[in-house]
Amino acid sequence: xxxxxxxxxxxxxxxxxxxxxxxxxxxxxxxxxxxxxxxxxxxxxxxxxxxxxxxxxxxxxxxxxxxxxxxxxxxxxxxxxxxxxxxxxxxxxxxxxxxxxxxxxxxxxxxxxxxxxxxxxxxxxxxxxxxxxxxxxxxxxxxxxxxxxxxxxxxxxxxxxxxxxxxxxxxxxxxxxxxxxxxxxxxxxxxxxxxxxxxxxxxxxxxxxxxxxxxxxxxxxxxxxxxxxxxxxxxxxxxxxxxxxxxxxxxxxxxxxxxxxxxxxxxxxxxxxxxxxxxxxxxxxxxxxxxxxxxxxxxxxxxxxxxxxxxxxxxxxxxxxxxxxxxxxxxxxxxxxxxx
Amino acid sequence: xxxxxxxxxxxxxxxxxxxxxxxxxxxxxxxxxxxxxxxxxxxxxxxxxxxxxxxxxxxxxxxxxxxxxxxxxxxxxxxxxxxxxxxxxxxxxxxxxxxxxxxxxxxxxxxxxxxxxxxxxxxxxxxxxxxxxxxxxxxxxxxxxxxxxxxxxxxxxxxxxxxxxxxxxxxxxxxxxxxxxxxxxxxxxxxxxxxxxxxxxxxxxxxxxxxxxxxxxxxxxxxxxxxxxxxxxxxxxxxxxxxxxxxxxxxxxxxxxxxxxxxxxxxxxxxxxxxxxxxxxxxxxxxxxxxxxxxxxxxxxxxxxxxxxxxxxxxxxxxxxxxxxxxxxxxxxxxxxxxx
DNA sequence: TTGAAAGCGCTAACAA
DNA sequence: TTGTTAGCGCTTTCAA
Numbered sequence: 001x002x003x004x005x006x007x008x009x010x011x012x013x014x015x016x017x018x019x020x021x022x023x024x025x026x027x028x029x030x031x032x033x034x035x036x037x038x039x040x041x042x043x044x045x046x047x048x049x050x051x052x053x054x055x056x057x058x059x060x061x062x063x064x065x066x067x068x069x070x071x072x073x074x075x076x077x078x079x080x081x082x083x084x085x086x087x088x089x090x091x092x093x094x095x096x097x098x099x100x101x102x103x104x105x106x107x108x109x110x111x112x113x114x115x116x117x118x119x120x121x122x123x124x125x126x127x128x129x130x131x132x133x134x135x136x137x138x139x140x141x142x143x144x145x146x147x148x149x150x151x152x153x154x155x156x157x158x159x160x161x162x163x164x165x166x167x168x169x170x171x172x173x174x175x176x177x178x179x180x181x182x183x184x185x186x187x188x189x190x191x192x193x194x195x196x197x198x199x200x201x202x203x204x205x206x207x208x209x210x211x212x213x214x215x216x217x218x219x220x221x222x223x224x225x226x227x228x229x230x231x232x233x234x235x236x237x238x239x240x241x242x243x244x245x246x247x248x249x250x251x252x253x254x255x256x257x258x259x260x261x262x263x264x265x266x267x268x269x270x271x272x273x274x275x276x277x278x279x280x281x282x283x284x285x286x287x288x289x290x291x292x293x294x295x296x297x298x299x300x301x302x303x304x305x306x307x308x309x310x311x312x313x314x315x316x317x318x319x320x321x322x323x324x325x326x327x328x329x330x331x332x333x334x335x336x337x338x339x340x
Numbered sequence: 341x342x343x344x345x346x347x348x349x350x351x352x353x354x355x356x357x358x359x360x361x362x363x364x365x366x367x368x369x370x371x372x373x374x375x376x377x378x379x380x381x382x383x384x385x386x387x388x389x390x391x392x393x394x395x396x397x398x399x400x401x402x403x404x405x406x407x408x409x410x411x412x413x414x415x416x417x418x419x420x421x422x423x424x425x426x427x428x429x430x431x432x433x434x435x436x437x438x439x440x441x442x443x444x445x446x447x448x449x450x451x452x453x454x455x456x457x458x459x460x461x462x463x464x465x466x467x468x469x470x471x472x473x474x475x476x477x478x479x480x481x482x483x484x485x486x487x488x489x490x491x492x493x494x495x496x497x498x499x500x501x502x503x504x505x506x507x508x509x510x511x512x513x514x515x516x517x518x519x520x521x522x523x524x525x526x527x528x529x530x531x532x533x534x535x536x537x538x539x540x541x542x543x544x545x546x547x548x549x550x551x552x553x554x555x556x557x558x559x560x561x562x563x564x565x566x567x568x569x570x571x572x573x574x575x576x577x578x579x580x581x582x583x584x585x586x587x588x589x590x591x592x593x594x595x596x597x598x599x600x601x602x603x604x605x606x607x608x609x610x611x612x613x614x615x616x617x618x619x620x621x622x623x624x625x626x627x628x629x630x631x632x633x634x635x636x637x638x639x640x641x642x643x644x645x646x647x648x649x650x651x652x653x654x655x656x657x658x659x660x661x662x663x664x665x666x667x668x669x670x671x672x673x674x675x676x677x678x679x680x
Numbered sequence: 681t682t683g684a685a686a687g688c689g690c691t692a693a694c695a696a
Numbered sequence: 697t698t699g700t701t702a703g704c705g706c707t708t709t710c711a712a
Contacts, residue, residue, distance in 0.1 A: 001397075001478060003689055014699045019691060027697055044474065046452040050393045051689035055704045057341075059390060061433075061454070069422070070639075072623065075415040082409070082434055086446075091454060093401075094422055094434045106426075112386040114401070114431060134384070138341060252623070259627035283412065283592070284624040287599035299410075343705055354683045359707060367681055391705035395688045683712075688705105695700075 002045040010039040022047055053115065061091045062309060063111035065121040067099050067220065072282040073252060073298050074122070077145065080302025081120060088310045090117070099124050099186075099220035105131055112138065118309040120302075122146040125188035141312040145305040147190045148323075155308040157301050157324045161191045161278070164294030164328035165198025165248075168276045171292065171330065172246045173206050175338040177274060181214040181235050181244035183228065183254050192217070195250050195278065214244060218254060228257035229264065236265060245273060245339055252279035255291060274336035278328070292336045294328035301326070342385040350379040362387055393455065401431045402649060403451035405461040407439050407560065412622040413592060413638050414462070417485065420642025421460060428650045430457070439464050439526075439560035445471055452478065458649040460642075462486040465528035481652040485645040487530045488663075495648040497641050497664045501531045501618070504634030504668035505538025505588075508616045511632065511670065512586045513546050515678040517614060521554040521575050521584035523568070523594050532557070535590050535618065554584060558594060568597035569604065576605060585679055586614035592621050595631060614676035618668070632676045634668035641666070 004018040011018065013032055020026045021036040028036075039045075053059040064081055066074045078094065085092045093114060095107040104124050108131045111119055118141040123132065126149050132142050144156035172180055182199045185192040196215070203210050216231045235244055249255035255277035262269060269275050276292045284290070308322055344358040351358065353372055360366040361376040368376075379385075393399040404421055406414045418434065425432045433454060435447040444464050448471045451459055458481040463472070469489050472482050484496035512520050522539045525532040536555070543550055556571045575584055589595035595617035602609060609615050616632045624630070648662055 001689095005689080015689090016691080016699060017697085020698085023691085025691090029697060032697080044477070046449060048394075048455060048689055049453045050390055050399060050455050051704090052691080053390045053704095054388075054394050054689080054706090055691055057704080064434075068419070069409065070412070070415050070419045072410070072412060072415070075410050075412070078434070079408070079410045079436060082436055086435075086450075091433050091450060093431050094404075094418070095426075096419060096422055109386060110426075110431060113389045115388060115390050137384070256623050256626050263627055281624055283596050284621055284630075286596050287603060288630075290624075290628075341705095345705080355706080356683055356708095357681085360682085363707085365707090369681060372681080388705055391688090392707080393688095394690090394705080395707050397688080681712105684710090686707105686709085688707090690704090692703095693701090696698080 001048075002043045003048070004045075006043055007036060007039045007045055010043065011035040057115075058117055058313075059115050060089060061093060061114060061116045062306065063095065063107075063114070063116040063119040063121070064092050065095045065097060065104065065107055065111070065119060067122055067124070068096050069094065071253060073279045073296070076282070076298035077122075077302040080299035081145075081306045082302075084303040084306040085310075088306070090306075090310065097124050101125060101127055104128060108134060111135075112140075116140065117313050118142070120145050120305045120309055123149055125186070126150045126190075127188070141309055143305050143309045143312075145301055149190065153321055155312070155322045157305045157308065157326070159191070159278075159296040159301070160325045160327050161194035162198045162201075164278060164296075164330070165195040166202050167328075167330045168248060168278075168292070168294055169199055169202035171332060172248070172274065172276060172336065173202065173208070175246075175274070175336060176340050177246040178208055179211070179214070179242070179244040180246045180248055182216070182248045182250070183231055183258060184215065184217050184250040185254065186217055186219045191278075192250060199248060211242075213238070220253075223253050223257050226257065226261075228254065229261035232258060232261040232265060236267070246336065247273060247275050249275060249277040252277060252281050252293075256281065269335050270337040274339075276336060289331065289333045290335055291331075292333045293331050295331055296328045297326055341388075342383045343388070344385075346383055347376060347379045347385055350383065351375040397455075398457055398653075399431075399455050400429060401433060401454060401456045402646065403435065403447075403454070403456040403459040403461070404432050405435045405437060405444065405447055405451070405459060407462055407464070408436050409434065411593060413619045413636070416622070416638035417462075417642040420639030421485075421646045422642075424643040424646040425650075428646070430646075430650065437464050439529075441465060441467055444468060448474060451475075452480075456480065457653050458482070460485050460645045460649055463489055465526070466490045466530075467528070481649055483645050483649045483652075485641055489530065493661055495652070495662045497645045497648065497666070499531070499618075499636040499641070500665045500667050501534035502538045502541075504618055504636075504670070505535040506542050507668075507670045508588060508618075508632070508634055509539055509542035510546075511672060512588070512614065512616060512676065513542065513548070515586075515614070515676060516680050517586040518548055519551075519554070519582065519584040520586045520588055522556070522588045522590070523571055523598060524555065524557050524590045525594065526557055526559045531618075532590060539588060551582075553578070560593075563593050563597050566597065566601075568594065569601035572598060572601040572605060576607070584613070586616070586676065589615060589617040592617060592619040592633075595621065609675055610677040614679075616676060629671065629673045630675055631671075632673045633671050635671055636668045637666055
């Protein structure tokens with residue numbers, strides 16, 4: 001592997017001069033710079049970021065910690081993040097937590113040992129705060145993405161879960177639905193709490209009763225295991241007058257598993273029951289927009305998150321926490337229909 | 341930031357002893373190890389991989405270079421790769437080339453400067469060979485994923501594009517389709533060449549004529565720009581007896597843009613025209629399997645690719661190139677129908 | 681079983 | 697404008 005000393009020898013200068021040429025720092029005579037650049041080209045030299053990182057304490061690497069990159073929402077977010085990071089001269093290390101706190105901890109150690117300059121994370125739960133503070137203790141800036149955490153101070157980029165929830169619910173109610181079931185994610189994730197808040201508030205504003213048995217929670221692993229069907233079966237087991245006419249699925253994966261369960265149970269959407277959800281069900285949306293959804297600008301989440309992170313690294317002078325909450329777009333499509 | 345010297349001081353030993361404890365190398369007395377471990381815990385020490393990497397010339401980091409992580413096929417592949425890498429103790433740096441050779445070159449420099457231990461790449465075209473050889477020249481193992489390159493020697497993990505193509509075509513022909521258009525990806529990508537070979541061979545075996553104007557190519561950027569519509573319009577402009585009754589879209593993104601164009605042009609699938617493609621259109625497939633596809637085990641691509649890569653790093657003793665070609669699964673669904 | 685010295689590739693600080 | 701020296705945090709080598 002070629003080092004600056006090889007270049008120095010070839011160009012008949014000192015290693016320091018080579019360093020200056022590479023970094024465009026200090027003064028170098030035009031002619032020596034030419035010589036050095038020539039040698040670099042001939043030997044195919046590429047600077048060693050590892051050595052550079054050791055001395056400068058900047059690895060130009062960021063950690064991106066997400067629940068699951070195979071969820072199109074997070075894939076888009078990751079794409080936005082990676083693009084922005086690359087624009088700004090940073091590399092991105094990817095991790096998938098599967099919403100599992102122990103995996104998350106594991107990846108925290110990993111990014112710590114890698115000495116990343118900053119971390120963009122969608123935390124698995126409020127308990128992640130402890131891990132985040134571990135990073136903070138090492139002066140590693142952390143920006144939250146998609147979710148916040150109780151007691152967290154710092155930058156974040158979220159979607160407006162409350163607003164999206166309000167709008168989806170209003171839509172259903174306008175369509176005549178009064179019995180609306182809500183299949184939520186785990187309430188230790190902020191988006192779930194906000195979506196529940198929107199659900200309850202909309203019922204209240206419309207003077208509709210809250211039926212506790214309409215509200216269920218399901219976590220990532222249970223969705224994967226196909227347990228959504230149990231939630232649905234319970235709802236359908238209710239006496240026909242009490243059975244929900246619509247389901248609000250709190251995210252795209254819940255919506256998909258809900259659709260699957262409904263199908264297996266012989267229920268047609270929207271004929272027999274209406275369904276709405278958060279997040280697009282991509283990429284099919286491009287040719288057959290089926291779901292009525294609250295769509296979030298995932299790619300923007302990623303771009304802005306990285307932007308904030310890097311600004312913390314560069315400027316260091318930003319005093320105030322920046323908390324961005326992006327509004328979802330409501331798309332009315334074919335998974336809902338008016339009743340009575 | 342805590343270093344081994346801080347630990348050494350606290351535990352009243354030398355830095356070297358701390359190093360030995362951390363790495364479980366050499367002999368250390370039980371009691372000193374305890375002392376050191378205690379100090380590590382108290383100070384929250386995490387080893388610095390950067391320093392380690394400088395001396396050991398192993399960064400425990402791999403490069404993953406893909407066209408676009410927001411394509412569910414590559415997202416799944418990335419998920420498999422990241423999981424396997426993590427199991428084996430490696431970090432993954434993610435890059436998106438958008439099938440663009442200059443972006444690819446850019447990322448090659450990036451992984452080179454990061455001194456990754458190995459690279460898993462879906463190359464943008466046969467021209468990527470030059471870049472790959474640059475890595476090889478630095479003794480960085482490269483494993484190809486999803487695609488191969490003319491003149492490449494080394495490990496790869498591909499899907500059997502020829503076989504998938506053959507089977508999709510046989511299915512269409514069995515259904516009575518004789519006029520089958522083929523919208524392919526750019527022929528400088530091996531999968532496109534193999535899929536074309538399968539297309540042509542199936543026509544030949546069935547003694548059907550090849551119509552040159554049925555075969556078109558479209559690249560990544562043109563798909564993004566919505567140009568697929570032009571290809572479709574040309575096909576539909578043919579006199580009705582010569583118009584294709586089915587379209588074979590070479591991948592999921594082409595299929596989606598084809599569906600969209602057909603819709604805009606007032607054509608229904610499968611009523612007016614049948615469509616088949618490569619790769620699942622996820623995640624909708626889980627509740628509404630629409631497309632007749634050749635489905636590839638994307639996650640396996642990633643897992644096996646990383647496995648091969650790390651084996652090169654560890655063993656170094658593998659002489660023979662390992663070339664894995666995984667068969668696709670054909671799923672017959674609702675996007676095709678028999679004619680006449 | 682433990683420690684001291686040297687050096688990985690680079691750059692900050694100073695000197696020439 | 698260019699070069700010398702030292703050291704980032706760690707591990708390899710050799711010595712005790």
